[in-house]
Amino acid sequence: MEQKLLEMLRSTKAPALIVFGGSAGTGKTALMARLRQAAPELFGEIIADATHTESPGEEQVSRLASFFSAFADGAASATGPTRVIALNTGMALRFFHKVRAAEEAPSLTALESVLLSRLGVPRAAPDAVAMGWLNEAVLVLNLDLRRTVGGPEALFLGMLKALDPDDPSGVLAGATRCGSCRVREWCWPRTNAELVSTEETGTVLDGAVALAALERGRNISPRELWALTAALVLGGARGVDPCEDVANAFAAGNVSQLRDGLLPGAALESLASDEPLAASLLAMDPTLQPNAEAHEEIASAGIDPADDAERLLTLLGGADRTKRLAVRTVATHAAAGPGLTGRYRARARWLAAELTPGPSPDEDFRAALSAFDGPPDPAADVRIMETLAIGLARGFGRKVGADTFLPVDKPGQSRKYGVLVGANLSSQGLLEITADPHKDDNPVGAGLLRYRPLALPVRLGGHHLEITLPIWRLLQAAAGGTLPGTNDLERFHGLRRAVESAVLDLSLNPANALLISDTDAGRHWCAANVRTRGGNSLNVYEVS
Secondary structure: OHHHHHHHHOOOOOOOEEEEEOOOOOOHHHHHHHHHHHOHHHEEEEEOOOOOOOOOOHHHHHHHHHHHHHHOOOOOOOOOOEEEEEOOHHHHHHHHHHHOOOOOOOOOHHHHHHHHHHHOOOOOOOOHHHHOOHHHHEEEEEHHHOOOOOOOOOHHHHHHHOOOOOOOOOOOOOOHHHHHOOOHHHOHHHHHHHHHOOHHHHHHHHHHHHHHHHHHOOOOOHHHHHHHHHHHHHOOOOOOOHHHHHHHHHHHOOHHHHHHHOOOOOHHHHHOOOOHHHHHHHHHOHHHOOOHHHHHHHHHOOOOHHHHHHHHHHHHHOOOOOOOHHHHHHHHHHHOOOOOOHHHHHHHHHHOOOOOOOOOOOHHHHHHHHHHHOOOOHHHHHHHHHHHHHHHHHHHOEEEOOEEEEEOOOOOOOOOOEEEEEOOOOOOOOEEEOOOHHHHHOHHHHHHOOOOOOOEEEEEOOEEEEEOHHHHHHHHHHHOOOOOOHHHHHOOHHHHHHHHHHHHHHHOOOOOOEEEEEOOOOEEEEEEEEEEOOEEEEEEEEEO
16 A cells, blocks of 8 residues: 555655544554655655544644645645645544634635545535545545455555564564574474464465454454464463563473464463454354364374374474474474374364365355455345345344235334334335445545445435444344344344334335234234225235
8 A cells, every 4th residue: 555655646646635544553653654754755744643632622723724724615726745644533523623613714615525525424425526626636545444454465464474583674673583592492482473474374364354354344453463463473472571481481391381372272262362353363263163174183183192293294384394393392292192182283274274164154245245346246236135125024024925014113112003014125125235435435545445345335215324244144044034132133223223214214105015913912914005996995904
């Protein structure tokens, strides 16, 4: 992303203003510092600290108003080097609210509209005429949307590769201290660093963390990724200097600490209690899922200690015998007995990228998200909408034969008779997958961020909502006949509100049938308007 930004700044399409948004930990300050260091001549005024307070005071409002004055309503196209500012969404909202009341402050109506719509604040995006020259002059990069995991260009893969101990330009700067180490064969942190920096293990971890991001429905910040990476490499070493932890383990002959600290060991389980992302990664571990290859590895463990040792060396030892020394030490102790646990062998196979993941029930959902990167797939969209429609109907309403009905009453209302309205959400135009607002409102910024939605943007009735993977699974299960519990539905308040909105539209149409239910007696009646030669008649009949 940095290289693409620098190329843009050196071209004739250089923006006059770059706004970096995003939550704490997304790397705004570090990114700005690296850009300025790489090409200081390309930048004009830079404000790197506009997000460091919760709300701008009068002095900061004045400072920001002055910074943005070149982009005021009616101003001529800005000239000079590119201005840069770090400004998260909350600060932007508060600033524009306060600047309207500030005396002698410039009018920034057009800039406010452009900036907030590109930061993702729900609002009608300004048209090209209203934006004027600001359309091409303002580049907004909301780093919360940056795709940090998943694929060869992922930031996370770059972090892992930078941990190669022998790389003088990496995090460990060549690890010169290791040259004089007398217990290097016990150093699980160095071996872990050697493992995660390889293409095979790095790709495995990147894929697992990408699944964790999909589960969360949001991108994972660089700060979280660095915390996870450090925890994985240290493998439970908690001292000020991990070298001391290794030396102490060697002196005590603590083989279990060495074995557990190595990447396939129990460190991931212990990390899960302290690191939320480690807990998510553990949930993605295929050795804890139904997997024939993992079970094969587990069943083979513990029978022949020498075989366990040889298997570990084959999977993670590598060809260079001067590297990954802790793997060789663990293998030596395993060969002497009692061998390795099944989980250890299975996880080693996973980290060596030799464990084939099983089929995922979420493939349709992932395919629908992938379609945002390429041409649309109408057939896939139809399958998704059918599943959503059936899941919503069964999860919130009732199915009678081929017809579905949704409740008119809001949750908590108590009546002797429940009233539901006939609903076929997809065919009645009440349910559709919409365009992604970030790609629509900020295509240049989305491209630089390698942005891909982690939730499906959907319109249901008059509401726009995002279908995340957990919501998709809930509705997919409901469509398959497994009805969600009350607690499941209450977790998704926005979904319930959207259903209520759709029901309101349906209930206003007299052509839609009603279902009246006496739940105490277990009886149900359908009421529908029927056009006859004598006019409209209300036909009421009991249904099962």
